[in-house]
Amino acid sequence: MKFLEYMEKIKLAKERISNYIHVTPIDYSTTFSRIINAKVYLKLENLQKTGSFKVRGAFNKLLSLNEEEKKRGVIAVSAGNHAQGVAYAASTLNIKSIIIMPETAPASKYLATKSYGAEVISYGKYLHESMRKAEEIIKETGMIFVHPYDDLDVIAGQGTIGIELYDLNPDIVVVPIGGGGLISGISIALKYRFPNIKIIGVQSSASPSMKVSKDLGRLVEIEPTYSIADGILVKSPSELTFNIINELVDDIVLIDDDEIAEAIGLLLERSKILTEGAGAASLAALISGKIKVNGIDKRVVSLLSGGNIDLSLLSVIAEKFLYKQKRVVKVRVIVPDKPGQLNKVLGYVVKIRGNIIDIVHDRHSSNVMPGYTKIYITFELQSSESLSLLMNNLISEGIDVKIVE
Numbered sequence: 001m002k003f004l005e006y007m008e009k010i011k012l013a014k015e016r017i018s019n020y021i022h023v024t025p026i027d028y029s030t031t032f033s034r035i036i037n038a039k040v041y042l043k044l045e046n047l048q049k050t051g052s053f054k055v056r057g058a059f060n061k062l063l064s065l066n067e068e069e070k071k072r073g074v075i076a077v078s079a080g081n082h083a084q085g086v087a088y089a090a091s092t093l094n095i096k097s098i099i100i101m102p103e104t105a106p107a108s109k110y111l112a113t114k115s116y117g118a119e120v121i122s123y124g125k126y127l128h129e130s131m132r133k134a135e136e137i138i139k140e141t142g143m144i145f146v147h148p149y150d151d152l153d154v155i156a157g158q159g160t161i162g163i164e165l166y167d168l169n170p171d172i173v174v175v176p177i178g179g180g181g182l183i184s185g186i187s188i189a190l191k192y193r194f195p196n197i198k199i200i201g202v203q204s205s206a207s208p209s210m211k212v213s214k215d216l217g218r219l220v221e222i223e224p225t226y227s228i229a230d231g232i233l234v235k236s237p238s239e240l241t242f243n244i245i246n247e248l249v250d251d252i253v254l255i256d257d258d259e260i261a262e263a264i265g266l267l268l269e270r271s272k273i274l275t276e277g278a279g280a281a282s283l284a285a286l287i288s289g290k291i292k293v294n295g296i297d298k299r300v301v302s303l304l305s306g307g308n309i310d311l312s313l314l315s316v317i318a319e320k321f322l323y324k325q326k327r328v329v330k331v332r333v334i335v336p337d338k339p340g341q342l343n344k345v346l347g348y349v350v351k352i353r354g355n356i357i358d359i360v361h362d363r364h365s366s367n368v369m370p371g372y373t374k375i376y377i378t379f380e381l382q383s384s385e386s387l388s389l390l391m392n393n394l395i396s397e398g399i400d401v402k403i404v405e
């Protein structure tokens with residue numbers, strides 16, 4: 001690999017984009033250090049302009065264009081963060097931009113991209129269909145295509161994150177992988193300075209194309225399935241990113257949506273940090289044990305790559321997080337359909353200081369005997385110990401009770 005040549009591009013990118021981006025914070029986390037048994041630092045690219053690291057590569061690419069190319073304008077295809085990064089960079093530099101987004105892109109990301117000044121076109125259900133539309137426009141107009149990862153200038157822009165980690169002198173850096181542009185740039189910058197550093201990539205099990213490619217030693221395509229980490233769902237990395245990752249990245253691990261959701265919940269509750277699914281992937285791999293650190297003195301960086309999460313999805317994740325932590329519980333009781341029975345059950349909930357959220361009666365299901373009613377009670381509680389006390393009290397009253405998972 002042209003290691004030194006690529007590193008020079010990253011150094012140049014840092015000079016180019018320094019006036020346009022944030023040097024994002026590196027936050028030491030006592031909570032996650034205790035959970036993972038290492039010194040854990042969070043690199044907060046969710047606080048970057050447009051809410052994602054993508055703006056780094058976008059600015060570097062656009063600033064590398066000559067005047068004639070800038071006049072032609074730029075075009076990109078994206079369902080999310082790359083769209084916003086290119087739109088914002090183009091608007092800042094007074095360059096015309098068109099962003100093609102699939103019709104399935106979240107409304108929040110569509111509106112954000114439009115607000116940054118781009119002309120946004122919704123086309124196709126999937127990115128490859130959107131790409132065909134972009135190719136038509138490029139053929140007609142000669143606009144410059146800004147690829148999200150298969151471009152050395154974009155990769156160099158993302159690599160500036162690695163330079164910002166130099167003073168920390170980390171032992172392990174964990175980075176989410178979609179098309180591989182982010183981890184490629186960071187790996188070049190860090191391996192140049194620290195040859196023995198461990199770089200570990202994280203992919204969603206719904207889209208393991210880079211892991212499978214690295215394991216097989218050749219580039220493969222795998223159609224992604226659904227995941228809340230939509231920012232890292234990529235059918236295939238590029239030859240460019242595959243070659244860099246194959247040489248410089250030490251390992252790639254897979255995580256699922258439950259692990260990602262837990263990381264989002266913990267980040268929000270313990271650290272007051274909002275991330276999207278892809279943004280929480282690196283921490284999810286650490287707290288789930290998919291990455292073994294082996295050393296309490298090891299300095300581990302978890303890169304939180306973005307914070308652009310849809311609010312409706314966030315509300316679902318928050319609710320599931322509370323259920324999983326047994327902070328919100330639903331129980332089912334079957335009692336005689338007589339006055340005072342519900343009040344008796346609720347009295348025990350009150351004793352454990354439970355806060356009632358919802359009550360649903362069911363008298364008509366086939367498994368409910370005549371003269372009885374099935375009641376579902378959802379409530380908040382303070383500890384799992386209080387739940388055990390409630391269950392024991394209800395059972396001692398002869399009440400048929402069950403926790404609904």
